[in-house]
Amino acid sequence: MTSLHVDRLSVSANGHGLVAPFSFSLQAGQCLTLLGETGAGKSLLAQAIMGTLPAGLTAQGQVTLDGEDMARLTLPQRRAIWGRRLVLLPQEPWHALDPLMTAERQIRETYRHAAGHSPERAGQDTLHDLASLGLATAGTCLPGELSGGMAQRVAFAAARAAGGKMVIADEPTKGLDSARRDDVVAMLKQTLAEGGALLTITHDVEVARQLGGLIMILRDGDCVEAGPADQVLQQPISEYGRRLVAAEPSRWAPQCQHPRADAPPVIEATQLSKARGGRTLFNELTLSIAPGEIVGISGPSGCGKSTLGDVLLGLSRPDRGEVRRASGIAAPRFQKLYQDPPAAFAPHWTLETLLKDLVRRHRLDPTRIPPLMSRLGLARKLLDRYPSGVSGGELQRFALLRALLLDPVLLFADEPTLRLDPMTQQETMMLLVELARERECAVMLVSHDESLIRHSCDRCLFLGNAELHRPVPSSASSLPA
Numbered sequence: 255m256t257s258l259h260v261d262r263l264s265v266s267a268n269g270h271g272l273v274a275p276f277s278f279s280l281q282a283g284q285c286l287t288l289l290g291e292t293g294a295g296k297s298l299l300a301q302a303i304m305g306t307l308p309a310g311l312t313a314q315g316q317v318t319l320d321g322e323d324m325a326r327l328t329l330p331q332r333r334a335i336w337g338r339r340l341v342l343l344p345q346e347p348w349h350a351l352d353p354l355m356t357a358e359r360q361i362r363e364t365y366r367h368a369a370g371h372s373p374e375r376a377g378q379d380t381l382h383d384l385a386s387l388g389l390a391t392a393g394t395c396l397p398g399e400l401s402g403g404m405a406q407r408v409a410f411a412a413a414r415a416a417g418g419k420m421v422i423a424d425e426p427t428k429g430l431d432s433a434r435r436d437d438v439v440a441m442l443k444q445t446l447a448e449g450g451a452l453l454t455i456t457h458d459v460e461v462a463r464q465l466g467g468l469i470m471i472l473r474d475g476d477c478v479e480a481g482p483a484d485q486v487l488q489q490p491i492s493e494y495g496r497r498l499v500a501a502e503p504s505r506w507a508p509q510c511q512h513p514r515a516d517a518p519p520v521i522e523a524t525q526l527s528k529a530r531g532g533r534t535l536f537n538e539l540t541l542s543i544a545p546g547e548i549v550g551i552s553g554p555s556g557c558g559k560s561t562l563g564d565v566l567l568g569l570s571r572p573d574r575g576e577v578r579r580a581s582g583i584a585a586p587r588f589q590k591l592y593q594d595p596p597a598a599f600a601p602h603w604t605l606e607t608l609l610k611d612l613v614r615r616h617r618l619d620p621t622r623i624p625p626l627m628s629r630l631g632l633a634r635k636l637l638d639r640y641p642s643g644v645s646g647g648e649l650q651r652f653a654l655l656r657a658l659l660l661d662p663v664l665l666f667a668d669e670p671t672l673r674l675d676p677m678t679q680q681e682t683m684m685l686l687v688e689l690a691r692e693r694e695c696a697v698m699l700v701s702h703d704e705s706l707i708r709h710s711c712d713r714c715l716f717l718g719n720a721e722l723h724r725p726v727p728s729s730a731s732s733l734p735a
Contacts, residue, residue, distance in 0.1 A: 263315035285467030292647025341418035358393030368416035403555025526575035550711030646673035
C-alpha cells in the first residue's frame, strides 16, 4: 500500500535555514496541498522529498516511502523509483521535456520503457492521454511549438505514464484556463481513486478547494496553518491565511477606467489573420490601443494569445493584415513579458550582471534599479543569485523590473502573475496598473483568469472558438475578435 512519511524534514543553505522542519504522513487515497506565497519553500520541500535539491542546498530529516528510508538509497536506486513509485509533476515544463522530441513520442517512451508496455499498448495509451487533455492534434508538435499550457499538459501526461502511486504535483495547473484546470484536477483526484496518494503544491486557492483533503499554508519556509481544506479555506484562523484567501482575484476591487479620447494610439492593427499548424488562431482582428490603457486577452490554451503579441510586436508576421506602431518611438520601448521567465534569462550569469548588461546596452540610469526593486518586493540579496536560484515568482518580477527600466510605451504581459500567490499577484497587478497609468504605458494583459481580467482591465478580448466567447461585464468593453 502506498505511504509517505516525512519526519522533521528541513532544507538549508550554508547553515541558513530555508525550510523549517516539516512532518506529515500520506496514505493511499489521501491528499495534502501546500498553499502559500512565492518563495515560501514549497518546491524546495518537494525536491527534498525526491532527493533532487540543487547543489549547495542540504536536507535534514527522514523521508520514508512504503517503509523504505530514502536517505539510505544510492542515486541509481532513487532513479529506479522515480516515475515508477514516486512521481514529480514539474513546475517548469520546458525543463522537463526534450526540446527535440515530439509530444507523442515523449509520452509513448515513458509507457514503453518505464511502464514496460508493448509498443501497441504504449501507442494506444499515449493517444488516449493526448485526447483526454485536449491535445489530440498536438502529438506531432515539438515543445517549442506548444503554448505554455499545452506543454504543461504534455509534461503531466509523460510524468504519470509510468504509473507511480505517490504523486508530487508542483503547480500542475499553471498556465491553464479554468476548463483545463478543472480537467487536470479531476485527473489528480483519479490518482486517489486508483489507490495513490497526492502531495500538491499550488498558488491557486481554487485548486486547493477542489482537491479537498488536508491543507498546509506556508510562509517564509514555515507552516502557519494546517487542517481540513474546507475549514482552512472557509474560516482560516491565521492572519496570513485570511489575507491569502481574501486576495483571490474574484474579490478584487475593479481598476478599470476609460482611455483618453484625444490621445493617438500606441499601436493599431487592421484585419489581422494568423494560422499555425493548419489551424486558424485569429481572423480579421482589428484593434487600437491608447496610452495608459489596459487591454485584457483571454481564451483557452493554444488559442493564439501569445502569437497575437508576437505579431503586434513585430516578432512574427501576420498571414494577412497590417500593424502600425506609433512613429518616432524606439523598438525597445515595445516590450514583452514572457510567460516562462526561465526561458528569457541567460542561465549562467547572476541577476546583477544581467541588469548591469541591460543598463550598459541601453545607457540607462542604474540608480533607478533599487527603488523599482523595492516597489516590486525584491530583496537586494537576490541580485547575487543566478536565475535558477530564485523562485519562479521572483524571477517573473525581475522580468517586469527589466521591462520597466526601458520605459515601455507598450507592454505585452503574457501571464505576468502566473507564478505568484494570490497576495503577491494582487500587489503585482496593482503596481503594474499603477505604473502603466503613471507612465501612460499601454498594457496588453494575457491571463487565463477571467476574474483577474475583469478586475484589472479597461477592455477585454476573448480568443478561441465561437462557443468560448462570452459576454464582457459592464465594467469593461469588448474588442472585436
